[in-house]
Amino acid sequence: MKALAAFSLIAARLAATSPTGAECLCTYDETCWPSSSDFSQLQGQVSQPLIYPLPTASACYPVSNPSGNCTAVLENSADPIWRASMPGSMEAPNFETFIFKNGTIDACYSNTTLGIPCGQGSVPVIGVDARSPEDIQAAVNFAVNHNLKLVVKNTGHDFMGRSAARGAFVVWTHNMKNITYNSQFVPQGAPSNETYDAITLGAGVQWHEAYDAINRYGRMMVGGASDGGSVGAAGGWILGGGHSALAPTYGLGVDNVVEMTVVLSTGEYLTVNDHQYSDLYWALRGGGGGTYGILTSVTYRTYPSLPVAFYLFEANATSSSAMQDMFTELMHRQVQFSDDGWAGYGSSTNSSMYFFYIAPNMSTAQANATTQGWTDYAQALTSQGISSSALITQFASWYDWYTEVYSSPGQNGMNRMMASRLLSRDTLENGYQDISKVFFDCGASWNLVAGGKVSEIDPDSVGLNPAWRDAIIEALCVVQWPDGTPSQEIHEKVDEVKSLIKAIHDATPNDSAYFNEASLFEVDWQQTFFGSHYAALKTIKDKYDPHRLFIVAEGVGSEDWNTELTCRI
Numbered sequence: 001m002k003a004l005a006a007f008s009l010i011a012a013r014l015a016a017t018s019p020t021g022a023e024c025l026c027t028y029d030e031t032c033w034p035s036s037s038d039f040s041q042l043q044g045q046v047s048q049p050l051i052y053p054l055p056t057a058s059a060c061y062p063v064s065n066p067s068g069n070c071t072a073v074l075e076n077s078a079d080p081i082w083r084a085s086m087p088g089s090m091e092a093p094n095f096e097t098f099i100f101k102n103g104t105i106d107a108c109y110s111n112t113t114l115g116i117p118c119g120q121g122s123v124p125v126i127g128v129d130a131r132s133p134e135d136i137q138a139a140v141n142f143a144v145n146h147n148l149k150l151v152v153k154n155t156g157h158d159f160m161g162r163s164a165a166r167g168a169f170v171v172w173t174h175n176m177k178n179i180t181y182n183s184q185f186v187p188q189g190a191p192s193n194e195t196y197d198a199i200t201l202g203a204g205v206q207w208h209e210a211y212d213a214i215n216r217y218g219r220m221m222v223g224g225a226s227d228g229g230s231v232g233a234a235g236g237w238i239l240g241g242g243h244s245a246l247a248p249t250y251g252l253g254v255d256n257v258v259e260m261t262v263v264l265s266t267g268e269y270l271t272v273n274d275h276q277y278s279d280l281y282w283a284l285r286g287g288g289g290g291t292y293g294i295l296t297s298v299t300y301r302t303y304p305s306l307p308v309a310f311y312l313f314e315a316n317a318t319s320s321s322a323m324q325d326m327f328t329e330l331m332h333r334q335v336q337f338s339d340d341g342w343a344g345y346g347s348s349t350n351s352s353m354y355f356f357y358i359a360p361n362m363s364t365a366q367a368n369a370t371t372q373g374w375t376d377y378a379q380a381l382t383s384q385g386i387s388s389s390a391l392i393t394q395f396a397s398w399y400d401w402y403t404e405v406y407s408s409p410g411q412n413g414m415n416r417m418m419a420s421r422l423l424s425r426d427t428l429e430n431g432y433q434d435i436s437k438v439f440f441d442c443g444a445s446w447n448l449v450a451g452g453k454v455s456e457i458d459p460d461s462v463g464l465n466p467a468w469r470d471a472i473i474e475a476l477c478v479v480q481w482p483d484g485t486p487s488q489e490i491h492e493k494v495d496e497v498k499s500l501i502k503a504i505h506d507a508t509p510n511d512s513a514y515f516n517e518a519s520l521f522e523v524d525w526q527q528t529f530f531g532s533h534y535a536a537l538k539t540i541k542d543k544y545d546p547h548r549l550f551i552v553a554e555g556v557g558s559e560d561w562n563t564e565l566t567c568r569i
């Protein structure tokens, strides 16, 4: 019975072919789109009303969204928590837009004086507000039955717009907010003495919620850092790897999972860990979001809360070339910062620089001793027009530090693309000159989130790109543009990103990039994002996603699809 059902579903998917005979998925504007009675049937199987996502700014266009509140859009559109709370809203609004081949942009801009009507762009048109694995099973079965283009959306923070697609059906995981702490967690299928001090997060939990919850138990965990804590704690972040300022101490997100639950395209709901479905469990830890199934929860290890030492460095320069020399030297010294136990974030332009690093459980004396070399080096540059300041302080707990630095929502909601690289120990020790120039010229930011424990873990223990084990920092160049920019200028921005990527590759041919923080234009992305694990990940994807429902840009298996990821090639 089960096998028969699976066979007829595959047959249904093969039946949908494009005029050229290619195997295509069904999108909103086509005659294959399900009827309203099909959708009523789906409605009968899920716990919440079906959702009809709209672009963020639709509220400013009464024709598109008569009940919308434009004041709220104008007030909140830079707030990542607010954006993540809506199924049609992406962190970077460019991923809500769609550019036709002729250059026309279908978009909905919050700037109404541009005089452009509000279009749906790449925002999915209908979907399921999932609250349980059963809701997701119903949604997945429906999508497979009707051969729909499906996307999974959690916070919409993806830097490649993987949580949106034009004319798609969406599974929205945002409201799966369950959090359960268990100091004696036993994975399913494990011997009863295999216990973990662990926290289980539903797929929609965001980092600020996870941190608040675990702090109440006097504990902390490896997680992401962003203004407002808006990144999803159990979606794309962990599936892509999950970096953290605590990673150099405890390993990356993927190194801290003990169990996951997932719904497959077959509708099966699996609990995966080291004892069951260990191949899928391996792939889900770093093999990429939106590729193998829909994660419904993640169980993470937790650690006793520790104090952290904090080092804040700032500098201003009157000379761009003096700044460049300082930046180059700072990159070179990242290995030492890392080996001394530091982790954190920084950013530089041609006239200013700042970075702030933390070290768990480090005394102030040790913090001073390990940073004095850099502080002195910078101070000695006063004669070259560089003024700098350094501050060392202690926070009573990691959570206190996080709250101080990240609790305000910040400024997001910009149209953006990025080029990035994981810089290895070898590059930073021996080949740092050329790559430092590329990143200095783009006004780079960097994340010191690898090295330490990340380097000590067996690269083959999880699906994640082994290159993470050699990395020390991730460096990034971000390209931004305002709403209303014509498509020709956007294409110029794309060319800028492409030439940055080329320069980065030329300077560091043996390094890699992080699947979650990169662009749609990565060179040889299978190698760059997954390295030697690609073939194994593809085999596991084919095994667990027989209906080929889960396809995302530059994700495992996506090379078999067209650019729109709607037709197999």
Ligand SMILES: Cc1cc2nc3c(=O)[nH]c(=O)nc-3n(C[C@H](O)[C@H](O)[C@H](O)COP(=O)(O)OP(=O)(O)OC[C@H]3O[C@@H](n4cnc5c(N)ncnc54)[C@H](O)[C@@H]3O)c2cc1C
Binding pocket: 080, 091, 151, 152, 153, 154, 155, 156, 157, 158, 159, 162, 163, 173, 203, 223, 224, 225, 226, 227, 230, 231, 232, 233, 234, 235, 236, 237, 238, 239, 240, 241, 242, 243, 244, 289, 290, 291, 293, 294, 295, 296, 412, 516, 517, 552
């Ligand atoms: C402001 C900001 C700060 C960031 N900080 C960090 C950081 O500190 N560390 C770090 O490692 N990364 C960081 N990132 C990158 C982040 O990891 C990615 O943006 C990631 O894709 C976010 O995942 P999400 O689930 O929140 O977002 P979404 O855009 O909703 O999802 C991302 C991808 O995962 C898929 N997906 C989401 N949920 C599921 C699910 N339940 N099952 C299957 N697939 C799913 C989506 O389909 C999509 O392909 C940051 C990003 C931003 C915008």
Ligand SMILES: *[C@@H]1O[C@H](CO)[C@@H](O)[C@H](O)[C@H]1NC(C)=O
Binding pocket: 069, 071, 072, 075
């Ligand atoms: C619209 O949003 C603004 C800002 O968030 C709020 O103050 C106002 O009460 C809202 N208006 C309505 C009608 O909900």
Ligand SMILES: *[C@@H]1O[C@H](CO)[C@@H](O)[C@H](O)[C@H]1NC(C)=O
Binding pocket: 100, 101, 102, 103, 104
């Ligand atoms: C571009 O193509 C789209 C989709 O076919 C169409 O709606 C639009 O009118 C075209 N624009 C121009 C300027 O031809």
Ligand SMILES: *[C@@H]1O[C@H](CO)[C@@H](O)[C@H](O)[C@H]1NC(C)=O
Binding pocket: 111, 113, 114, 482, 484
């Ligand atoms: C909105 O667009 C108009 C017209 O291009 C422009 O003059 C104005 O600066 C824009 N406003 C904002 C807030 O970007």
Ligand SMILES: *[C@@H]1O[C@H](CO)[C@@H](O)[C@H](O)[C@H]1NC(C)=O
Binding pocket: 131, 132, 133, 178
């Ligand atoms: C969430 O937690 C509650 C209480 O522990 C439980 O009853 C419910 O089944 C959980 N929901 C999901 C989707 O796991």
Ligand SMILES: *[C@@H]1O[C@H](CO)[C@@H](O)[C@H](O)[C@H]1NC(C)=O
Binding pocket: 191, 193, 194, 195
């Ligand atoms: C669990 O018990 C078994 C058998 O007594 C033992 O071999 C194993 O080492 C124990 N494992 C842990 C994690 O304590």
Ligand SMILES: *[C@@H]1O[C@H](CO)[C@@H](O)[C@H](O)[C@H]1NC(C)=O
Binding pocket: 320, 350, 351, 443
């Ligand atoms: C510094 O960068 C700004 C823009 O980021 C640019 O306009 C300026 O020319 C640069 N200055 C030097 C000296 O390179």
Ligand SMILES: *[C@@H]1O[C@H](CO)[C@@H](O)[C@H](O)[C@H]1NC(C)=O
Binding pocket: 306, 361
């Ligand atoms: C923190 O430092 C103290 C004092 O050096 C040490 O005793 C303790 O073991 C450390 N804790 C951890 C978890 O590293």
Ligand SMILES: *[C@@H]1O[C@H](CO)[C@@H](O)[C@H](O)[C@H]1NC(C)=O
Binding pocket: 368, 369, 372, 375, 390, 391, 392
């Ligand atoms: C480190 O300690 C020395 C000697 O006490 C002091 O002069 C210096 O200011 C300290 N550095 C920082 C960054 O606090």
Ligand SMILES: *[C@@H]1O[C@H](CO)[C@@H](O)[C@H](O)[C@H]1NC(C)=O
Binding pocket: 314, 315, 316, 352, 387, 388, 389
């Ligand atoms: C750098 O410049 C900024 C802005 O002018 C100023 O706030 C900051 O104090 C300066 N920092 C240093 C170390 O000179």
Ligand SMILES: *[C@@H]1O[C@H](CO)[C@@H](O)[C@H](O)[C@H]1NC(C)=O
Binding pocket: 431, 507, 508, 509, 510
């Ligand atoms: C890249 O790796 C190859 C093979 O290991 C080596 O020959 C080459 O020198 C490396 N290139 C750089 C720039 O490190």
